Amino acid sequence: MRSIQPNADSRRASRWTLVLTGVVLALFTTGIGPRPDGEAWALAYDLVLYNAVYLGAGVTCVLAARRNRAERLAWACLALALALSVAGNLAWTLLLGDLAEPPYPSVADACWIAYFLPLYVALVGLIRSRVGRFHASMWLDGGIGALGATAVAIALLLEPALRLTEGSPAAVVTNLAYPVADVVLLALLVAVSAILGVRRDPALLLLGGGIVANLAGDVVYLDLATTGNYVEGGPLDLSWLVGVLLMGVAAHRSDRATPAERDAESQVGWRVLAVPMVCNLASLAVLGLGWGDSMSPWAAWCAIGCVLVGVARTTFTFREVRALNEVRLEARTDELTGLPNRRALLEAARVVVAEATTARPAALLLLDLDGFKEVNDSLGHGAGDELLCQVGPRLAPALRPGDLLARLGGDEFAVLLPATDLETAADRAGVVEDLLRRPFPVGGIRLHVGVSIGVSTAPIPADDVQELLRCADVAMYAAKTERSGVQVYVPDPGSGSVDRLRTMEELRTALTEGELDVHLQPQVAMDDGRVVGCEALVRWNHPTRGLLSPAVVLPAAEQAGLLRPLTDAVLERSLDAVAQWWEEHRVPISVNLAAANVADLDLPAKVAAALDRRGLPPAALTLELVEDTLMSDPERGRTVLGQLRRLGVRTSIDDYGTGYSSLAYLRHLPADELKLDRSLTADVDTDERAAAIVRHTAALAHDLGLSLVAEGVEDLATGRRLADLGCDVAQGYAIARPMPLAAFLRWLAGERSEQVQPAV
Numbered sequence: 001m002r003s004i005q006p007n008a009d010s011r012r013a014s015r016w017t018l019v020l021t022g023v024v025l026a027l028f029t030t031g032i033g034p035r036p037d038g039e040a041w042a043l044a045y046d047l048v049l050y051n052a053v054y055l056g057a058g059v060t061c062v063l064a065a066r067r068n069r070a071e072r073l074a075w076a077c078l079a080l081a082l083a084l085s086v087a088g089n090l091a092w093t094l095l096l097g098d099l100a101e102p103p104y105p106s107v108a109d110a111c112w113i114a115y116f117l118p119l120y121v122a123l124v125g126l127i128r129s130r131v132g133r134f135h136a137s138m139w140l141d142g143g144i145g146a147l148g149a150t151a152v153a154i155a156l157l158l159e160p161a162l163r164l165t166e167g168s169p170a171a172v173v174t175n176l177a178y179p180v181a182d183v184v185l186l187a188l189l190v191a192v193s194a195i196l197g198v199r200r201d202p203a204l205l206l207l208g209g210g211i212v213a214n215l216a217g218d219v220v221y222l223d224l225a226t227t228g229n230y231v232e233g234g235p236l237d238l239s240w241l242v243g244v245l246l247m248g249v250a251a252h253r254s255d256r257a258t259p260a261e262r263d264a265e266s267q268v269g270w271r272v273l274a275v276p277m278v279c280n281l282a283s284l285a286v287l288g289l290g291w292g293d294s295m296s297p298w299a300a301w302c303a304i305g306c307v308l309v310g311v312a313r314t315t316f317t318f319r320e321v322r323a324l325n326e327v328r329l330e331a332r333t334d335e336l337t338g339l340p341n342r343r344a345l346l347e348a349a350r351v352v353v354a355e356a357t358t359a360r361p362a363a364l365l366l367l368d369l370d371g372f373k374e375v376n377d378s379l380g381h382g383a384g385d386e387l388l389c390q391v392g393p394r395l396a397p398a399l400r401p402g403d404l405l406a407r408l409g410g411d412e413f414a415v416l417l418p419a420t421d422l423e424t425a426a427d428r429a430g431v432v433e434d435l436l437r438r439p440f441p442v443g444g445i446r447l448h449v450g451v452s453i454g455v456s457t458a459p460i461p462a463d464d465v466q467e468l469l470r471c472a473d474v475a476m477y478a479a480k481t482e483r484s485g486v487q488v489y490v491p492d493p494g495s496g497s498v499d500r501l502r503t504m505e506e507l508r509t510a511l512t513e514g515e516l517d518v519h520l521q522p523q524v525a526m527d528d529g530r531v532v533g534c535e536a537l538v539r540w541n542h543p544t545r546g547l548l549s550p551a552v553v554l555p556a557a558e559q560a561g562l563l564r565p566l567t568d569a570v571l572e573r574s575l576d577a578v579a580q581w582w583e584e585h586r587v588p589i590s591v592n593l594a595a596a597n598v599a600d601l602d603l604p605a606k607v608a609a610a611l612d613r614r615g616l617p618p619a620a621l622t623l624e625l626v627e628d629t630l631m632s633d634p635e636r637g638r639t640v641l642g643q644l645r646r647l648g649v650r651t652s653i654d655d656y657g658t659g660y661s662s663l664a665y666l667r668h669l670p671a672d673e674l675k676l677d678r679s680l681t682a683d684v685d686t687d688e689r690a691a692a693i694v695r696h697t698a699a700l701a702h703d704l705g706l707s708l709v710a711e712g713v714e715d716l717a718t719g720r721r722l723a724d725l726g727c728d729v730a731q732g733y734a735i736a737r738p739m740p741l742a743a744f745l746r747w748l749a750g751e752r753s754e755q756v757q758p759a760v
């Protein structure tokens with residue numbers, strides 16, 4: 001691929017520079033110990049070889065800055081820092097070193113101290129490129145890291161420097177400036193690690209190693225210099241040179257993963273807590289060991305500060321967890337009646353249906369009150385509400401432990417009956433009907449309402465929750481039109497099974513004939529409207545039935561056992577598509593995975609090969625899955641997902657808010673992105689509770705380092721509200737409908753030049 005070529009050249013140049021630098025460093029080491037005598041040799045070692053290591057590392061930084069747009073500032077600053085060092089070294093060797101009484105501070109000191117400033121900027125730049133946005137807990141973690149490191153560093157490092165108080169005020173200040181700059185650097189480095197958590201990030205680890213080597217050199221130097229034992233060209237010089245070489249290697253490795261991929265590593269759990277925890281413990285140790293002795297009050301205050309921020313961090317996390325649990329509960333309760341709501345029912349039904357067998361079926365009763373509209377119209381909404389509130393208590397005697405009564409909305413209720421066959425379910429429906437026929441006392445009068453109940457069972461005829469609801473709904477509708485009270489679902493012999501069989505057969509051919517296609521729906525950033533991704537949605541160009549939607553394709557594929565080949569086909573199509581625009585627009589594509597794919601141990605290798613064939617980086621692909629797909633075999637699913645993420649492919653949790661969403665679970669999901677389901681996002685503009693749920697979910701998602709996509713954004717007002725609530729990305733008809741590749745390419749091009757898309 002053309003766009004990849006210049007990078008390959010640059011990497012090659014960078015690799016050779018490093019090899020040369022390594023050779024130079026090896027040559028320099030020959031000068032440690034007895035050197036050949038003579039001015040020329042001294043110059044060769046201290047002027048040429050010593051500085052050549054700095055220059056080599058600087059060149060790799062410059063190359064990295066040119067290759068790596070997101071981190072340009074950071075690597076450029078590192079290059080500048082190394083250049084300042086060289087300037088200081090040259091000034092010392094050429095102008096000052098030979099003077100009988102070199103001035104102190106000198107121009108060399110100015111360069112060496114100035115070296116720290118771009119280094120700070122580089123560290124800040126690197127963290128900015130790795131963290132999408134900062135959240136309170138990150139700041140707190142950073143604070144803990146900085147304070148803890150400062151406490152330890154002051155206790156160990158600054159104490160000796162404080163004793164160097166002889167000489168002119170400028171000399172004293174310079175004496176102090178080195179260790180202070182080192183302490184700030186260490187604090188910054190530890191703060192960065194505390195914010196990012198423990199992760200496999202070669203560039204950062206190497207850079208950290210380089211800085212630590214330099215710091216160690218400074219500490220030893222300080223000690224030797226205080227006692228007057230430092231000699232130039234001794235083994236100590238190696239600590240600086242090795243540090244500098246490590247920085248060069250870090251720059252070389254910098255583009256092994258793009259920032260987005262690195263985010264994938266922003267794991268939760270101990271990885272996030274490890275560094276802050278060590279800092280807190282170290283602070284306690286500083287306080288404990290130094291107490292009563294002549295400890296610097298600065299160290300003590302930093303240690304106390306570190307512990308206090310640690311307490312704040314714990315409180316913060318605790319509050320967040322509590323808020324989330326409340327939200328979870330609220331999200332599953334109907335506001336008016338206090339009964340479980342539709343979401344709660346769907347959740348429970350999913351479990352129950354999964355466990356149902358033909359020998360032990362599960363049943364669903366779908367209830368719709370008759371004449372409720374009249375109550376509302378004639379007596380007002382207050383009376384209607386009062387009536388609805390009585391349904392729960394009224395039906396309580398009809399429920400066994402394990403049954404679930406939920407209000408689905410309006411005057412619709414449902415009763416989920418685990419381990420109940422059709423006949424028993426019909427009997428239970430009769431009991432429910434009788435209970436509801438008794439009059440309701442509302443506002444001093446006795447109201448008579450009837451009820452129509454549809455009954456269906458799983459796994460036959462319905463093998464999933466949606467189907468169970470649909471069948472019960474069909475039956476309920478029949479009960480209503482026939483005024484029969486209770487009706488059980490009877491499959492229509494004309495439509496069902498034959499049709500399905502044929503569809504399955506045809507799908508097999510469609511897969512080999514390439515009739516499957518994907519339509520693409522863009523995703524845009526909420527803040528500036530730039531395109532940040534697109535989702536591939538499967539479509540079937542059926543020779544006679546026209547364009548078929550996933551609602552037809554997926555059930556057929558599942559029943560025919562064709563989900564894996566289907567995903568393979570979609571993946572191939574999607575990567576072909578993304579390869580068409582990747583050079584021009586770095587817009588990754590999201591592909592949906594089914595449960596069967598998540599359990600497929602070959603998937604990571606297949607994905608890697610498919611990317612490779614097109615010369616696409618893993619960052620070009622995101623894989624979406626709904627939480628439930630992980631439920632059947634969580635161990636295996638996690639292995640597969642883990643491998644995919646290590647590859648650098650992003651993962652996204654789809655339809656969030658409809659499944660088993662729980663905090664505990666979310667923390668352990670290997671994911672980079674959360675997609676809020678349309679059922680949660682659609683009402684945020686009108687329903688304050690929905691808004692609260694989204695807000696809390698956003699806070700949590702960000703805290704876990706996940707980016708939040710709002711799905712089904714149908715109008716701009718909703719989009720704006722979702723942005724306010726903390727969603728990062730929008731997808732929905734308000735931005736664009738799913739479209740064929742050609743249309744999407746036009747859309748992408750137009751979007752860039754004409755800004756046709758308003759930023760939501």
Ligand code: C2E
Pocket residue numbers: 521536537538549550551554567570592593594654655678711712713714731732733734738
């Ligand atoms: P999904 O992953 O939640 O995809 C989003 C669905 O919402 C798409 O329906 C899309 O057309 C629709 N949508 C997008 N914006 C809006 C909006 O503003 N309002 C409304 N009302 N709808 C919107 P589609 O294409 O029918 O796909 C349905 C589902 O089928 C998908 O839901 C996904 O779960 C599944 N699916 C689609 N393609 C594939 C595939 O290749 N493999 C697998 N395993 N599943 C797929």
Ligand code: CA
Pocket residue numbers: 535592624654
């Ligand atoms: Ca999806």
Ligand code: CA
Pocket residue numbers: 654655675677711
């Ligand atoms: Ca979705």
